[in-house]
Amino acid sequence: MPVVTLIEGDGVGPMVASVVRDVVQHLGAPISWDVQDGHDIDAAVASIRKHGLGLKAKVLSRPMPKVAPYTVRFRRALGIELYERHVHSLRGLPARAPNIDIMVMREATEDIYAGFEHQSAPGVYESIKVTTRAACERVHRHAFEWARAHGRKRVTTVHKANIMKKSDGMFLAVGNAMAAEYPDLAHDDVIVDALCMQLVRRPQSFDVLVCGNLFGDIVSDCAAGMAGGLAVATAIGRGPGVTLFENTHSTTIDVVGEDGANPYPLLGLTCDLLREIGELSASQRLRRACEDALVSGLHTSDMGGTATCSAVRSAVIASL
Numbered sequence: 444m445p446v447v448t449l450i451e452g453d454g455v456g457p458m459v460a461s462v463v464r465d466v467v468q469h470l471g472a473p474i475s476w477d478v479q480d481g482h483d484i485d486a487a488v489a490s491i492r493k494h495g496l497g498l499k500a501k502v503l504s505r506p507m508p509k510v511a512p513y514t515v516r517f518r519r520a521l522g523i524e525l526y527e528r529h530v531h532s533l534r535g536l537p538a539r540a541p542n543i544d545i546m547v548m549r550e551a552t553e554d555i556y557a558g559f560e561h562q563s564a565p566g567v568y569e570s571i572k573v574t575t576r577a578a579c580e581r582v583h584r585h586a587f588e589w590a591r592a593h594g595r596k597r598v599t600t601v602h603k604a605n606i607m608k609k610s611d612g613m614f615l616a617v618g619n620a621m622a623a624e625y626p627d628l629a630h631d632d633v634i635v636d637a638l639c640m641q642l643v644r645r646p647q648s649f650d651v652l653v654c655g656n657l658f659g660d661i662v663s664d665c666a667a668g669m670a671g672g673l674a675v676a677t678a679i680g681r682g683p684g685v686t687l688f689e690n691t692h693s694t695t696i697d698v699v700g701e702d703g704a705n706p707y708p709l710l711g712l713t714c715d716l717l718r719e720i721g722e723l724s725a726s727q728r729l730r731r732a733c734e735d736a737l738v739s740g741l742h743t744s745d746m747g748g749t750a751t752c753s754a755v756r757s758a759v760i761a762s763l
Contacts, residue, residue, distance in 0.1 A: 456500030535737025549659025
């Protein structure tokens with residue numbers, strides 16, 4: 444039986460993690476949980492490295508001077524190299540555009556997230572964007588391989604090479620060169636600002652997007668907004684020997700109330716987790732159950748509705 448590290452996190456994290464445990468039990472899926480709160484990064488990372496799989500709710504942390512945010516430190520410690528953000532429409536979830544199915548491949552080790560900033564003069568700060576050929580090749584290779592394995596037709600490199608001619612120029616050049624190894628797949632490129640406009644106008648025209656760290660962060664949330672919100676954009680982090688299913692966005696109980704959490708994003712990640720371990724039927728059953736709950740009108744407050752977390756839990760389990 445696979446053992447999965449479950450990081451409950453803070454705020455509404457324990458609430459939605461409890462829903463996931465109940466739902467998996469009703470599914471009868473063969474998963475055993477190693478529960479961590481996530482605040483001890485070393486313990487959480489050791490658990491995920493041991494088991495190879497992690498499901499993570501949001502861990503709240505206060506910004507500290509000269510210290511990288513918790514999420515960045517956690518990803519570095521775990522060795523996450525890239526993220527898959529699959530943005531796809533869900534039945535029953537109001538969206539600004541229908542029939543969206545976009546995979547955003549986001550590089551996760553460098554760019555401005557490298558954290559190199561300094562003050563060069565009073566009132567003047569410089570942030571250094573780090574781009575290496577190895578990371579450019581890694582994220583592009585993963586995108587092309589994923590597209591081929593999942594029957595996709597087109598891979599698009601997202602860049603700003605017209606301005607950052609050397610760093611993004613290399614990112615684009617790597618994409619163009621690697622495309623020659625995949626003649627069965629179409630390849631093109633788009634400047635990031637033009638992409639954002641096109642995502643708002645016609646998001647259905649995109650298939651697989653390959654992005655650097657910063658652009659991938661922005662583009663995936665923009666696409667998610669068009670498809671109905673964060674519930675439709677699960678994040679799967681991949682590194683050597685580890686896969687992390689991560690709900691990076693969350694809120695606090697004082698905002699949504701004691702029973703106001705939205706469990707759909709973590710349930711969506713659970714669908715991805717089940718598919719990862721080969722439980723395809725259970726994954727499909729859970730996704731249909733979540734969509735049935737949405738179709739019935741069970742939308743939480745952050746989705747513009749009034750449904751409680753416990754009501755969503757009951758409806759999903761009843762559907763199962």
